[in-house]
Ligand SMILES: *[C@@H]1O[C@H](CO)[C@@H](O)[C@H](O)[C@H]1NC(C)=O
């Protein structure tokens with residue numbers, strides 16, 4: 001045997017190539033690994049390690065129990081018959097101690113765990129679970145969408161867990177959830193990744209939380225669903241989240257506390273911030289106190305309309321964050337509007353509101369949606385073109401029924417000439433006047449152009465012109481939603497007949 005194959009690390013690495021990614025577990029690769037394990041004594045341990053370290057079902061493990069203890073069910077799931085003794089369970093340790101990651105890849109509960117509910121419950125009983133899986137650090141229980149999920153989860157928490165992902169059941173008692181979250185922070189203090197998903201929100205299931213994040217100091221990724229409202233206060237206690245890189249959650253309406261401790265940086269290494277809040281002020285305050293110099297992506301959604309002054313202040317904070325960070329490349333800003341009173345008079349944002357963004361030279365994605373009346377004009381776009389040389393995606397949209405059409409084909413031409421990487425563009429324009437000459441806009445990479453809600457006299461001529469000018473265009477969207485929105489608003493009594 002070649003001497004390098006005697007080094008376990010090298011052997012493990014080579015054998016690792018046989019393993020496919022966790023989404024595409026294919027039996028043929030598992031078969032290769034199993035054959036390798038039988039090839040010779042030197043290969044056995046490393047091959048078994050690789051074979052077992054990531055499991056997407058529990059079926060294969062249960063099948064290692066003596067044959068009289070299990071049977072195959074109607075959906076191919078494995079079910080226990082009879083009660084395995086402690087020794088039966090312990091006999092599985094030979095394989096199970098190698099399992100580090102349990103991550104089912106199917107949303108269907110039976111198929112994805114590979115075992116029936118009772119069998120799952122038996123494996124997830126605290127004695128069995130902790131004895132069988134001493135090396136397990138990553139647990140994805142998203143497939144468990146019923147109430148027993150929370151009970152099972154509670155039983156298997158341990159200081160060994162580094163990554164935990166689960167989904168909230170459709171209906172849940174706030175009290176139970178609070179208890180579970182408390183257990184998680186108490187009993188899984190080493191967590192690096194905590195991701196909780198939920199089904200579409202039912203209003204009654206929206207929960208307001210005060211959490212002890214201080215107890216999980218190594219957290220790198222925190223993603224909560226929109227049904228959990230987290231108070232800014234519990235997020236911003238001193239010395240918390242010093243390693244957090246990805247934050248995605250919804251804030252309660254409480255104001256964001258101002259922090260004045262220079263020695264206690266807030267989110268010092270944050271890379272991605274996705275916040276849903278009631279007001280843009282909250283987003284602004286959060287961004288202001290974030291000290292990270294690694295921020296790459298800022299994505300904010302707010303529901304209460306923002307005045308021009310607040311928008312300007314927010315964008316100034318974005319400008320400052322861009323100054324602090326070497327890498328701020330993505331800004332997504334969305335007003336989650338409702339068709340009701342306050343939108344009757346949408347805020348008008350003059351081009352000067354957006355001036356702070358012109359300092360953000362590293363932007364690759366800028367996506368501003370539904371904020372109000374976006375009074376951006378050709379002159380602003382001419383400046384923006386110079387300011388954003390790396391832009392790949394641009395979406396500038398006011399509220400859908402009031403796109404104010406101050407930009408023209410000239411803006412498209414400027415952007416396409418100036419931003420040589422721009423591939424996706426969405427903006428309403430006034431396309432009544434088409435340039436005489438059909439000047440091709442260099443070899444522009446624009447693939448997708450959405451000019452919905454634009455004003456056009458001759459839509460076919462506009463389409464001909466754009467298709468002729470943009471050699472790589474794959475998708476041209478020019479739906480007119482405007483009339484449809486007006487009809488909806490008239491029905492709701494928001495606007496009168498014109
Ligand atoms: C564009 O830039 C010029 C020169 O820097 C400036 O005078 C003008 O106000 C800017 N226009 C807009 C709309 O920002």
Ligand SMILES: *[C@@H]1O[C@H](CO)[C@@H](O)[C@H](O)[C@H]1NC(C)=O
Pocket residue numbers: 397400426450451452453477481
């Ligand atoms: C095009 O833009 C309109 C207006 O913002 C939007 O409603 C629509 O979903 C967009 N279409 C696509 C395919 O992105």
